[in-house]
Amino acid sequence: MQHSDMVLKKVMAAFERESHLKLHNHPIHMSFDGGALTVAGETPDIASKKHLLQLTQVHSEGRPVVDQLRVTANPPVAxxxxxxxxxxxxxxxxxxxxxxxxxxxxxxxxxxxxxxxxxxxxxxxxxxxxxxxxxxxxxxxxxxxxxxxxxxxxxxxxxxxxxxxxxxxxVPAEADGDDEISEVMHLVLETDQRVRAEQITIDVEDRRITLAGWVATEAERRHAEQDAWCLDATGGVVNHIQVRA
Known part of the structure; x- marks a missing residue:
């Protein structure tokens, strides 16, 4: 089993390669405890948190991952x-x-x-x-x-x-598969007034959400990606949305 520091280095290197997000001033820690790998620290947003957690699971060598990552609330709310x-x-x-x-x-x-x-x-x-x-x-x-x-x-x-x-x-119980994730992702984008859902396409395969299409601003592009990461138990998010002025 690799030392937790080596796992952390691999996860952070992959994060830097795959994400436009930066974690400067947001220290992340990992430790093995009782056979599980605990990842802790603060991230600037939900996308960073979920992406880091996903990469930790990839590099955990099959060990259970304990999620203690928290999103920084700025400003804090009681x-x-x-x-x-x-x-x-x-x-x-x-x-x-x-x-x-x-x-x-x-x-x-x-x-x-x-x-x-x-x-x-x-x-x-x-x-x-x-x-x-x-x-x-x-x-x-x-x-x-x-x-x-x-x-x-x-x-x-x-x-x-x-x-x-x-x-x-x-209740009643229902399987949560790709079709269901795609359906709720469409609903989420249609509900979010910050994005124009009709200009965004959604593809889900093995729970991995791929967004495409075009939007008017970078902020709108980021909002759509954040919405996808907010869904529970997704297999990752790929943002291919283009910005066209």
Whole structure:
């Protein structure tokens, strides 16, 4: 087994080759503990975090990877404020209009919209939001893969999240494959008002998302890529979108 420093060097070298993002002033650390490789540190955005985690898994020699990477919140947002923002955003989202929205505050469950009986009776689903030190945890149950993915994306869109842990259950159970990821990626881009979804094409193979097409600005190109990285359990993102003035 290679020393963790050697793994870190390989991961960082691959990151520099493959990404336009830079991690200057964002130190990353790795260590082997109990047979697992832990990667820790802070990254400037979700794309850096997910890309680093993916590369760590590639170079971990099959060992489990423990994710302790956090996104830098700039400016920082207090846990209570972040929790409120996410709950409000979910409550306003058309796709979650029938969901019960809850917040976990100091160990106590607060139902912000709907009732728990409602969630059980009509199968509308329930999303519970917990925030601790900037890490957002989503629990409860939803009725489709699109809802599950969109819950994560919505939390990241709010801004101020250091990480999002999506533990939402899917009822009824549904396989999450390339077609499903492509479908929800289209939905995410159509929902994001910062990008023009009709100018972007999406291809998904082995959970790896490839974006192509053209946009008017570099910022729009980056927004589309960030949206793709916000999805749970993707196999990577390739951004072939071109910028045309």
């Amino acid at each position: 846990d209570g404020e972040l929790r409120t923002r996410i709950c409000e955003r979910l409550a306003q989202a058309v796709d979650f209009r029938n969901c019960v929205i809850c917040a976990r505050v100091k160990g106590q469950l607060e139902v912000l919209r709907g009732t728990m009986d409602q969630a059980g009776n009509d199968g509308s689903g329930v999303v519970e939001v917990t925030v601790e030190e900037g890490v957002v945890t989503l629990t409860g149950q939803v009725i489709s893969l699109s809802h599950r993915h969109l819950a994560s994306v919505t939390a990241w869109w709010v801004g101020g999240c250091r990480d999002v842990v999506n533990l939402l259950e899917l």
